[in-house]
Amino acid sequence: MARRDTRYREAYNRLLDFCATHAVGTDIPSETALCDMTGVSRTVVRRCLSRMAELELIAWNGREKHLLRAPVAEDRIALPDSADGREHLEQRFLDWVLRFDVPAGTPLSIAELARNFEVAQHDLKEFLAGLSRFGLVARRPQGGWMLRGFTKDFAVELSDFRLVLELDAVSKAVEAPVDHPIWPRLATLRNAHQNLSAQIETDFHEFSKLDEAFHEALNSVVRNRFIAEFQKVISLIFHYHYMWDKTHEKERNLAAINEHLAIIDAIEARDLQRATDAARKHLQTSKSTLLSSLRHHDLG
Numbered sequence: 001m002a003r004r005d006t007r008y009r010e011a012y013n014r015l016l017d018f019c020a021t022h023a024v025g026t027d028i029p030s031e032t033a034l035c036d037m038t039g040v041s042r043t044v045v046r047r048c049l050s051r052m053a054e055l056e057l058i059a060w061n062g063r064e065k066h067l068l069r070a071p072v073a074e075d076r077i078a079l080p081d082s083a084d085g086r087e088h089l090e091q092r093f094l095d096w097v098l099r100f101d102v103p104a105g106t107p108l109s110i111a112e113l114a115r116n117f118e119v120a121q122h123d124l125k126e127f128l129a130g131l132s133r134f135g136l137v138a139r140r141p142q143g144g145w146m147l148r149g150f151t152k153d154f155a156v157e158l159s160d161f162r163l164v165l166e167l168d169a170v171s172k173a174v175e176a177p178v179d180h181p182i183w184p185r186l187a188t189l190r191n192a193h194q195n196l197s198a199q200i201e202t203d204f205h206e207f208s209k210l211d212e213a214f215h216e217a218l219n220s221v222v223r224n225r226f227i228a229e230f231q232k233v234i235s236l237i238f239h240y241h242y243m244w245d246k247t248h249e250k251e252r253n254l255a256a257i258n259e260h261l262a263i264i265d266a267i268e269a270r271d272l273q274r275a276t277d278a279a280r281k282h283l284q285t286s287k288s289t290l291l292s293s294l295r296h297h298d299l300g
Helices: 003-020 031-036 041-054 082-098 109-117 121-134 152-174 182-199 201-220 224-243 249-268 273-294
Strands: 058-061 063-068 107-108 138-141 146-147
Touching: 003 031, 003 041, 031 041, 031 249, 041 058, 058 146, 058 273, 082 109, 107 109, 121 138, 152 201, 152 273, 182 249, 201 249, 224 249, 249 273
Parallel strands: none
Antiparallel strands: 058 063, 107 146, 138 146
């Protein structure tokens, strides 16, 4: 389902909720007021009004609009899976932040962001409330939200926390039973890394996807509800940083491939010390690359 269609459906249902709280004959507010109420454009509002007029919910003649009957359940439009919407919003918002479109400390306009990201305002507020625990956004003392931004300090703290989480994952992978799903996944990842290494001259830009798959597989051995959300944000941020600085990209990606293979070798050998040393080396390299990317954008 197209994002704009989702916005239309949400706005339409919200207008039905508004009508349900008013008596038949009540005047419908102006299009501008309805835009503010629903967080969508005038074009979307007019589309909603057209449907409501077709269903004889309202009478609409120019600027004059009034309610003809109370809405019923059959008037509503089904919405897409909300989980898909949240995932899409998360990706778009992080893309916006991590591409440095706005500086740290910028106040956030809920109405404007809702229009830009094509989501309902209440969904955006819930998303920001959840994201605030990662330190990228914060509530303003005077009300509303502020972008704290992706800064050098944030990158250092995130990298250090990632080190703690992934070293724990490495230790659990080394100790995993023989029938654990991690073993076939590591075998598949080994082949994928070797294939990409052989094609590095032309396909080096494919590494970011492989890196994401590698770290996701590694962290999958840890079953902890508190860690899962942090891992998702960490994965997105480190995935994005490969797109920031293209300097020596091929050489950096080839080096990272070899570091991944060293970790796989050590885990498969159930050599905890070697696996820990290899993981620590790789994560330090990743941290250095991230900080280099920030300097490339004059943020570090």
